[in-house]
Amino acid sequence: MKARHIDHVNLRIPADGADDAREFYGERLGFGIEDALYAADEKPFFDVRLSATAVIHLWPTDEFERPTKTNYDHVAVVVEESVDEIEAELAEAGVEVEKTLDSPLGATGEAGAVYVRDPFGYRVELKARV
Template sequence: MQARHIDHVNLRVPEDGVDDAREFYGERLGFGIEDDPYAAGEKPFFDVRLSATAVVHLWPTDEFEPPTATNYDHVAVAVEESIDEIEAELDAAGVDIEKSMDSPLGATGESPAVYVRDPFGYRVEITAQA
């Protein structure tokens, strides 16, 4: 089997966290939100579009339990901007940077990255690929 890329990641969010998810992933981080089938009741989840070939499925549930150090660490998203551009965009959007690293090891080698938390406690690594 020859894998090409990660197609999607599934994350649970609180039932009442849909607007927070749209605001964080869509408005603050600038990713596309695809939620028409969810809003129409056709799917139990909505998508954060990372690229043409990758999404995060967000599943609202009343049984949501925040991630802990023993069951989740982070999801990493490689972006085209430089680390300086990433930090400036996050600052302008009011997103706190939890930590920065000069050269964490990822799928394509070492690249500078920052780590942020979404409204539900998930850590998101944003890696510069510029």
């Protein structure tokens, strides 16, 4: 078996968290939101479009449990910007940086990364392209 990339990640969010998700992922981080089928009650989740080949499925549910260090760590997203550009964009968007690392190892090698938390407690690593 030869995997090429991650297609999607499923994350549960609070039943009333869709607007917060759209604002954080869409407006603050600048990713595309694909929610027409969700809004039409044709599927139980909506997508954060990271690239042409990768999405995060967000599932609003009453069964949401805030992530802890024992059940979740983070999802890593490679972006085109440098660490300095990532930090500047986050500051402009009012997103608090949890930490910055110079060269954490990832699937494509070592590159700088900036870590933030979404409104639901999930850590998101924004990793500079190698």
